[in-house]
Amino acid sequence: MTIFGEIAQITLRALLGRRRTLLMLLLAAIPILVGLLVRANARPGPVDVGAFLDAIVIRVVLPLVALVFGTAALGSELEDGTAVHVLTKPIRRSTIVLAKITVAGTLTAALLVPSTIVAGMLIAGLLNTRPGSDPITATFAIGLGVLVGSYLYAAIFVALSIVTSRGLLVGLGYALIWEGILAGLLPGSQVFSVREYVRGIAETLEPSSIESIVGSSAVAYAAIALVTASVIASLRLAVYEVRGGE
Amino acid sequence: MSGPDAALVLERVSRWYGNVVAVNDVSFSLGPGITGLLGPNGAGKTTILHMLAGLLRPSAGRVSVGGQVAWRNPAVYRSVGLVPEREAVHAFLTGRAFVEMAARLQRLPDPRAAAARAITTVDLEGAADRPVGTYSKGMRQRVKIAGALVHEPPILLLDEPFNGMDPRQRLHMIGLLRTMAEAGRAILFSSHILEEVERLADGVLVIHAGRLAASGDFREIRRLMTDRPHTFVVRSSDDRRLAAAFMTEAAVFGTELRDGRLTVRVAEFGGFTRAVARVARGASVSLFEVAPTDDSLESVFAYLVSRR
Known part of the structure; x- marks a missing residue:
């Protein structure tokens, strides 16, 4: 097994603790449960798949699940001291960071892409979806946006967990305050919002799925954000100082 | 010891956290053999070991290990093994899996065999296939030591290695470290217990309040302490x-x-x-x-x- 694979494997096992897994499964089930409720109570009139998935998955569940996995992948190990056993090996710091981002992103995507698609299909199965839209294509487009968003959020939250020991709190502030409030009030600030990138990717793939401000530039923005977060995380880990000294 | 043979060198090293000086202008150089880093809790022992292990940046001065700068240099870990004081090891791993992981991360050609050797060395064969979460404090200490010496490094740094060990395990560990030192390794271990250092170390570095209080042969330090x-x-x-x-x-x-x-x-x-x-x-x-x-x-x- 490669060094990358070794670190990824141990990270995966550490992240799949019983309580955390259960909590994340519950979070991932929310879009499906709400989708079932909507379907059960469907009334005549258009149901917008894009708006539904945006409100439940993109705004709430995606950043929360990525936050938990992203900050735990490395941040928890730095906090409890287990990371020292990896840090004191002749391994490039970028390898450690990329393995952590890959695992946190993959776990987030593994839970949320199926959840997004199942929830979207439940809505798309209704007869009275928005006229002129293709709800199934829209669902898959948003699913792909969520896939990219999972890795992007994971990279940002892994980087945050190295930069600050309060990664979970700062990440929550980013998701709730920046993306939830400020990015809606400050014109132009949406270009620094992962949520907008997810919407932009979905819109690029299926224009009727969802509206975004960044549009097709979302792919470029997302790529830049992913690389920037990974580089910052690697550089910060290279100068990371262990706590617990006298 | 000084010069090119010195495995561990601190040259006028200080380390401070904000306004607090943890290590103050400390210099020493050590070669093969066992050296005890002796001092009360909070004296700066862990800070010194972490700087030698490249896990802390010195605020001033120079730290080198095996002729290489320790800070921001992961390559140094090919020749260094660190046993941290904190017990943290993933509880779900078996002892063997933990040591094999260390061997693979060191890119050893036969990680399984290297791990088996290290486990035998620390006398942990009987418990090697149990999860670390079920280990006693002493067993955790030994599995960390196995992980640190699996690549047979010429330099071994141990932070309070005897914590939690019973007298039999201590004796075994003393014998093991002596054997490793006789094979030419440079071993630096920290302790706040005088008798531990006296029984094991060839040389002593006494640290108090971040300063090097005394260094040299243990008998000389002992005389200074009594006279x-x-x-x-x-x-x-x-x-x-x-x-x-x-x-x-x-x-x-x-x-x-x-x-x-x-x-x-x-x-x-x-x-x-x-x-x-x-x-x-x-x-x-x-x-x-x-x-x-x-x-x-x-x-x-x-x-x-x-x-x-």
Whole structure:
């Protein structure tokens, strides 16, 4: 097994603790449960798949699940001291960071892409979806946006967990305050919002799925954000100082 | 030791956290053999070990390990093994899986065999296939040591390695570290227990309040520690007469009678303990008790720092 694979494997096992897994499964089930409720109570009139998935998955569940996995992948190990056993090996710091981002992103995507698609299909199965839209294509487009968003959020939250020991709190502030409030009030600030990138990717793939401000530039923005977060995380880990000294 | 043979070198190294100075202008160089880093809790031992292990940046000075700068240099870990004080090991891993992981991360050609050797070395075969979460403190300590020496590094850094070990495990570990030192390895371990260092180390570095209080051969340090001003409390059949008799002794520079207790301040431990019986006999006084009052390790370290 490669060094990358070794670190990824141990990270995966550490992240799949019983309580955390259960909590994340519950979070991932929310879009499906709400989708079932909507379907059960469907009334005549258009149901917008894009708006539904945006409100439940993109705004709430995606950043929360990525936050938990992203900050735990490395941040928890730095906090409890287990990371020292990896840090004191002749391994490039970028390898450690990329393995952590890959695992946190993959776990987030593994839970949320199926959840997004199942929830979207439940809505798309209704007869009275928005006229002129293709709800199934829209669902898959948003699913792909969520896939990219999972890795992007994971990279940002892994980087945050190295930069600050309060990664979970700062990440929550980013998701709730920046993306939830400020990015809606400050014109132009949406270009620094992962949520907008997810919407932009979905819109690029299926224009009727969802509206975004960044549009097709979302792919470029997302790529830049992913690389920037990974580089910052690697550089910060290279100068990371262990706590617990006298 | 100094020069190219030195495995571990600190040159005028300081480390501070904000306004707090954890390590203050410390220099030493060590070669093969076992050296004890002795000092009370909070003296700066862990900070020094972490700087040597490249896990902390020195605020000033230079730290080198095996001829390489330790900070921001992961390549140094090919020749260094670190056993941290914190017990943290993933609880879900078996001891064997943990050591094999260390071997694979070191890119050893046969990680399984290397891990088996390291597990045998620390006498953990019986528990190797159990999850680390079920281990006692001493077993966790040993599995960390196995992980640190799986690549047979020429330099081994151990932070309080005997914590949690029972006497049998301590003896085994002392034997193991001695064997490794005889094979030419440089071993630096920290401890706040004088007897531990005395039993194991060839050389000693005494750290107190971030400063190097003494360094060198253990017997020399031991002499410095004992030949220092001491205070004794003495109980006898006639304290007043005994106090007057003590004042004629060169080793004694003060006596005090207070609350029915005779306190004697002496220039050095050995001289006084040799003289006390003779003086009492000469004064026809019976001794009931002679007890040093300030023999805590803290006071020993404080004295060593003050005389530098």
